[in-house]
Amino acid sequence: xxxxxxxxxxxxxxxxxxxxxxxxxxxxxxxxxxxxxxxxxxxxxxxxxxxxxxxxxxxxxxxxxxxxxxxxxxxxxxxxxxxxxxxxxxxxxxxxxxxxxxxxxxxxxxxxxxxxxxxxxxxxxxxxxxxxxxxxxxxxxxxxxxxxxxxxxxxxxxxxxxxxxxxxxxxxxxxxxxxxxxxxxxxxxxxxxxxxxxxxxxxxxxxxxxxxxxxxxxxxxxxxxxxxxxxxxxxxxxxxxxxxxxxxxxxxxxxxxxxxxxxxxxxxxxxxxxxxxxxxxxxxxxxxxxxxxxxxxxxxxxxxxxxxxxxxxxxxxxxxxxxxxxxxxxxxxxxxxxxxxxxxxxxxxxxxxxxxxxxxxxxxxxxxxxxxxxxxxxxxxxxxxxxxxxxxxxxxxxxxxxxxxxxxxxxxxxxxxxxxxxxxxxxxxxxxxxxxxxxxxxxxxxxxxxxxxxxxxxxxxxxxxxxxxxxxxxxxxxxxxxxxxxxxxxxxxxxxxxxxxxxxxxxxxxxx
Amino acid sequence: xxxxxxxxxxxxxxxxxxxxxxxxxxxxxxxxxxxxxxxxxxxxxxxxxxxxxxxxxxxxxxxxxxxxxxxxxxxxxxxxxxxxxxxxxxxxxxxxxxxxxxxxxxxxxxxxxxxxxxxxxxxxxxxxxxxxxxxxxxxxxxxxxxxxxxxxxxxxxxxxxxxxxxxxxxxxxxxxxxxxxxxxxxxxxxxxxxxxxxxxxxxxxxxxxxxxxxxxxxxxxxxxxxxxxxxxxxxxxxxxxxxxxxxxxxxxxxxxxxxxxxxxxxxxxxxxxxxxxxxxxxxxxxxxxxxxxxxxxxxxxxxxxxxxxxxxxxxxxxxxxxxxxxxxxxxxxxxxxxxxxxxxxxxxxxxxxxxxxxxxxxxxxxxxxxxxxxxxxxxxxxxxxxxxxxxxxxxxxxxxxxxxxxxxxxxxxxxxxxxxxxxxxxx
Numbered sequence: 002x003x004x005x006x007x008x009x010x011x012x013x014x015x016x017x018x019x020x021x022x023x024x025x026x027x028x029x030x031x032x033x034x035x036x037x038x039x040x041x042x043x044x045x046x047x048x049x050x051x052x053x054x055x056x057x058x059x060x061x062x063x064x065x066x067x068x069x070x071x072x073x074x075x076x077x078x079x080x081x082x083x084x085x086x087x088x089x090x091x092x093x094x095x096x097x098x099x100x101x102x103x104x105x106x107x108x109x110x111x112x113x114x115x116x117x118x119x120x121x122x123x124x125x126x127x128x129x130x131x132x133x134x135x136x137x138x139x140x141x142x143x144x145x146x147x148x149x150x151x152x153x154x155x156x157x158x159x160x161x162x163x164x165x166x167x168x169x170x171x172x173x174x175x176x177x178x179x180x181x182x183x184x185x186x187x188x189x190x191x192x193x194x195x196x197x198x199x200x201x202x203x204x205x206x207x208x209x210x211x212x213x214x215x216x217x218x219x220x221x222x223x224x225x226x227x228x229x230x231x232x233x234x235x236x237x238x239x240x241x242x243x244x245x246x247x248x249x250x251x252x253x254x255x256x257x258x259x260x261x262x263x264x265x266x267x268x269x270x271x272x273x274x275x276x277x278x279x280x281x282x283x284x285x286x287x288x289x290x291x292x293x294x295x296x297x298x299x300x301x302x303x304x305x306x307x308x309x310x311x312x313x314x315x316x317x318x319x320x321x322x323x324x325x326x327x328x329x330x331x332x333x334x335x336x337x338x339x340x341x342x343x344x345x346x347x348x349x350x351x352x353x354x355x356x357x358x359x360x361x362x363x364x365x366x367x368x369x370x371x372x373x374x375x376x377x378x379x380x381x382x383x384x385x386x387x388x389x390x391x392x393x394x395x396x397x398x399x400x401x402x403x404x405x406x407x408x409x410x411x412x413x414x415x416x417x418x419x420x421x422x423x424x425x426x427x428x429x430x431x432x433x434x435x436x437x438x439x440x441x442x443x444x445x446x447x448x449x450x451x452x453x454x455x456x457x458x459x460x461x462x463x464x465x466x467x468x469x470x471x472x473x474x475x476x477x478x479x480x481x482x483x484x485x486x487x488x489x490x491x492x493x494x495x496x497x498x499x500x501x502x503x504x505x506x507x508x509x510x511x512x513x
Numbered sequence: 514x515x516x517x518x519x520x521x522x523x524x525x526x527x528x529x530x531x532x533x534x535x536x537x538x539x540x541x542x543x544x545x546x547x548x549x550x551x552x553x554x555x556x557x558x559x560x561x562x563x564x565x566x567x568x569x570x571x572x573x574x575x576x577x578x579x580x581x582x583x584x585x586x587x588x589x590x591x592x593x594x595x596x597x598x599x600x601x602x603x604x605x606x607x608x609x610x611x612x613x614x615x616x617x618x619x620x621x622x623x624x625x626x627x628x629x630x631x632x633x634x635x636x637x638x639x640x641x642x643x644x645x646x647x648x649x650x651x652x653x654x655x656x657x658x659x660x661x662x663x664x665x666x667x668x669x670x671x672x673x674x675x676x677x678x679x680x681x682x683x684x685x686x687x688x689x690x691x692x693x694x695x696x697x698x699x700x701x702x703x704x705x706x707x708x709x710x711x712x713x714x715x716x717x718x719x720x721x722x723x724x725x726x727x728x729x730x731x732x733x734x735x736x737x738x739x740x741x742x743x744x745x746x747x748x749x750x751x752x753x754x755x756x757x758x759x760x761x762x763x764x765x766x767x768x769x770x771x772x773x774x775x776x777x778x779x780x781x782x783x784x785x786x787x788x789x790x791x792x793x794x795x796x797x798x799x800x801x802x803x804x805x806x807x808x809x810x811x812x813x814x815x816x817x818x819x820x821x822x823x824x825x826x827x828x829x830x831x832x833x834x835x836x837x838x839x840x841x842x843x844x845x846x847x848x849x850x851x852x853x854x855x856x857x858x859x860x861x862x863x864x865x866x867x868x869x870x871x872x873x874x875x876x877x878x879x880x881x882x883x884x885x886x887x888x889x890x891x892x893x894x895x896x897x898x899x900x901x902x903x904x905x906x907x908x909x910x911x912x913x914x915x916x917x918x919x920x921x922x923x924x925x926x927x928x929x930x931x932x933x934x935x936x937x938x939x940x
Binding site: 050052071072073074076077082084087088089090091092093097100101102103104106110111112153 | 808814
């Protein structure tokens with residue numbers, strides 16, 4: 002089926018998310034939509050899927066103008082979508098999820114679950130998926146959940162399939178499998194729109210590439226284009242793709258974690274006997290697919306987890322069981338993975354957010370009253386230093402872009418006397434310019450001789466920053482390997498396969 | 514991965530769960546065993562306790578059962594102690610305490626308590642159970658309304674208001690028309706109107722659902738009390754003396770010993786209740802309606818992306834929930850009391866809400882929970898009549914104590930519908 006978008010314009014208040022976007026997807030082609038976070042890719046696809054209504058423009062399928070009042074209409078017309086955040090109901094079985102919205106019923110209004118199961122099995126068999134129709138979605142790994150999403154779309158005979166950032170939650174190996182599935186779908190005549198900001202994937206699978214920036218189509222590219230060409234199209238200027246850093250000068254062991262385990266509220270062991278150490282002046286990257294215990298590990302170091310066993314020592318002092326205040330006072334800087342949830346108070350100004358952790362006393366608080374002058378001066382100084390772009394330090398941080406919000410967090414955490422710096426997903430959801438800035442600051446922090454932990458699910462970031470890499474899988478550490486380890490090895494480790502002895506001993510060598 | 518997880522001696526899916534020893538249940542057993550020891554053995558009473566098993570109208574007359582009070586107390590206390598010790602060994606081995614053990618413990622304790630309280634007296638067992646059904650009926654209707662509403666994602670604190678509105682309107686309409694069935698229909702409409710307000714504020718205007726619910730309860734209480742004083746009291750003959758539903762014995766079934774008179778010699782509202790429980794259960798878990806309803810309550814965005822209209826689904830199902838709760842209100846005036854009184858629901862809506870949580874948002878379990886609460890209330894009535902040694906003020910507390918224990922202690926952490934209480938904003 003041929004899909005054509007003509008002059009789609011979507012506004013949110015004063016913000017123009019999509020500005021007269023034209024796009025043609027031919028039958029049986031994989032069309033990549035490439036753009037930075039916030040460029041308007043997802044908005045465009047939500048317009049296509051009927052979730053948003055465009056102010057201007059029209060959608061054509063096989064040259065017939067469509068009017069979608071909601072997702073139901075879009076699906077009926079043959080459009081399917083694999084969402085970035087899976088649209089699956091965790092407490093339902095696979096079959097129930099697949100049938101939801103177009104249920105077949107039998108006598109007395111009973112749901113025809115047998116039919117739904119058969120359909121799941123049939124589609125699974127066609128694509129070589131191993132999906133149990135009676136499994137609860139909640140119990141399935143994310144890779145399998147994504148397949149359920151694909152089955153869901155295909156069970157409605159989707160002729161145009163949209164993948165919205167499908168690789169964000171996958172291991173490299175799962176990503177390769179997904180690419181194979183996309184090629185198989187294409188061979189079967191399905192048109193595919195593949196939304197991503199990862200250049201490697203685009204070049205591997207795309208037939209055509211459309212690049213979007215600030216809500217506008219800025220150009221088309223061939224899959225043969227180089228990474229640098231694609232990146233500069235996406236960002237609008239030449240981009241440094243690699244992080245410049247000199248070899249690490251590791252000092253003494255600063256942070257030592259031994260046999261650390263964390264239990265969650267339900268008694269699940271989310272961090273399982275983790276032992277690692279970080280030396281002064283090195284970056285230890287913790288890699289792994291989202292949800293393998295990285296969050297809880299960093300939170301345990303900061304004192305945010307209630308059920309922790311094992312030891313955490315920083316420069317010989319124990320941190321386990323210490324209050325968050327004590328941990329901060331011992332010189333730990335922490336960039337949480339969800340800045341809006343844990344890093345900032347959205348309704349507070351930049352200045353207030355910058356002093357949030359310093360409300361204990363001088364210079365910002367004297368005799369219980371805020372020293373507004375000192376707060377203001379500090380904020381202006383830090384905003385300039387960290388290049389926070391705003392209309393002044395009195396702006397609520399909720400109104401800043403993701404990149405500028407992250408710079409505020411970074412400014413606050415790095416402007417104390419640090420003995421350890423922990424950054425969780427430091428560049429998630431921010432623009433390329435800010436990513437460069439954040440990476441430079443992290444390397445600069447290391448070069449000051451501070452031990453740094455970077456938690457990231459993006460392999461590119463891990464490889465760019467790390468001096469050593471610890472890979473987590475199901476709460477445990479699969480292995481700690483040198484920063485130069487190949488992506489293939491890291492990919493296997495992210496799926497739980499222990500590295501060869503050679504790589505592991507090499508890392509030990511670096512550590513010593 | 515499969516190889517490692519099958520090698521572990523734990524069930525699949527819980528492979529990484531660490532066994533946590535919980536002594537909550539055994540400690541509770543221990544405390545109740547101690548209470549039993551003090552009440553039934555140390556303060557044990559002499560004499561015989563008699564349990565009447567049949568009413569005069571029964572076809573098959575069962576002879577009353579007599580138990581020696583003190584010996585029964587001692588035997589049961591020993592049994593309770595055995596169960597408590599067994600539970601301790603289970604907990605030490607980090608095993609789960611099975612539910613049936615709690616049920617057996619509870620029934621044994623209850624038997625001993627009834628025996629002790631009725632020394633040299635007769636407890637009419639059918640009477641105790643018939644009263645239970647009639648006290649539970651409004652709770653069950655209210656709980657069904659609560660289950661539906663919460664399953665679709667709207668927290669329904671307004672059950673109390675829906676019951677009260679149903680009670681008031683059904684009394685008035687049935688008095689005017691002299692038709693109890695029309696009274697029930699009017700009660701459903703009244704419950705639905707209360708739901709409309711809840712739904713409109715919660716779904717359209719995104720107001721906090723708990724606050725709207727509480728406000729609605731206060732509003733309905735005030736409104737009905739005012740109208741009762743101003744309109745019903747001066748014209749009580751014309752407006753507040755509704756005809757009551759007659760009892761309709763079902764042939765054959767009503768002659769089953771003990772259960773017959775309890776379950777099948779009832780008014781039509783109770784029969785409607787049986788059907789309602791079955792329908793809600795079947796509908797919720799086996800039909801398209803139920804699947805969509807639960808989807809909207811768990812993950813409204815996902816439901817939206819498969820073409821389900823979230824706001825409409827919520828609105829109409831919350832309204833349906835109000836209508837069902839309204840029938841419960843009608844039972845107060847047309848089924849049991851016979852006229853409307855000021856604030857006559859007396860917190861039944863909140864106990865129904867507790868039954869929803871105790872029943873883990875499942876219509877059948879919620880019904881059982883409502884029956885348990887109804888039984889506790891009626892036990893207090895019956896013991897008051899036969900003159901128990903426990904002060905009546907203490908007995909009045911019983912249903913609420915059971916509610917607190919049930920909701921706080923026994924349920925533990927349960928997960929309700931994920932999106933309950935959260936307004937759905939598109940985009």
